[in-house]
Amino acid sequence: MAGRPKIFDENQAIEKATEVFRNKGYDTASADELLNAMGIGKGSFYLAFKGGKQELYVKSIEQFSESFYKKLSDGIKNSENGIEYIKQFFLSQAYSPDCEKERGCFLGNSLVQLSEKDAQIKKTSVKILKKLHHLFVEVIEKAQENNQIETRENPEILAWHLTNLWNGIHVTRRMESSAEILKNMIELNLRLLN
Template identity: 65%
Template structure:
């Protein structure tokens, strides 16, 4: 017997749970709040997410990251100047007080929390950051090949620098919300793309 069929859209339910996690964080999001947002009962929830709240959180991050990276890669591929787009992407982090889909700060914040949960969660965090790093690497390599940027450092290392910047900014924003300070940090780090 295969069990009861799903009577809800899993993708949409995860999206609704993501909004709760974005607003409250993992620890402060209660099971009742998540179930209410998703519009499903406990039985359906545990049938779809056997690992409970943590599995839902991991799947929320994975789903969000797929959408975030897909949108970012699409923006890069349709851009006339990928390096300027990357710079703008980072500079937006200094201006936005709240999380949004374009800067991916839910993902950045979640990866910090997720990496503290368990070893499997750390591997998921690492895999998602590696995808972001590979996206940066592709654009950097292209810009080096065309002479758009003069920095001849290994594009792999430059991409890790940007990934580290992106990841670190989500931690720094928790302590420092000065637009001027954050922008200065970002501009100094982006000099590697000159």
């Protein structure tokens, strides 16, 4: 016998838990708050997430990052110029309503705050960053082949620069709330893609 069937949509439940984690953070999100948001009882929770809150958090990061990556990847594929799309993506981070100073960006926060606390979260974080890095490498190589950018810097290094910029924005945003300052900082970093 396979046990009791799930009576809830796991992806939807994880999405609701993600909002709690975004608002409260991993450490301060209580089990009751998570269960209430997800709309499930303890029995169903531990049946679906045998590793408890930690497993839920890892799945939350993975699901959130997949959605983030798909949106970015699809945007690049559907654009006429991948480099310009990436530049606009970064510049939009200065004004993004999804990354309020108090909450920061969920994915950025999880990578910065918790990757050193937990081996599974660190492993997940590394996987996410390498996937993002690989996407940037592909776009830069294509732009160099098509003479959309002048720089002949190594695409691997330029992609790490962008990955580092993405991480840095989330850290800087916690200390600097001026969208104009963030925009100027991002523009300075993006000059390497000319």
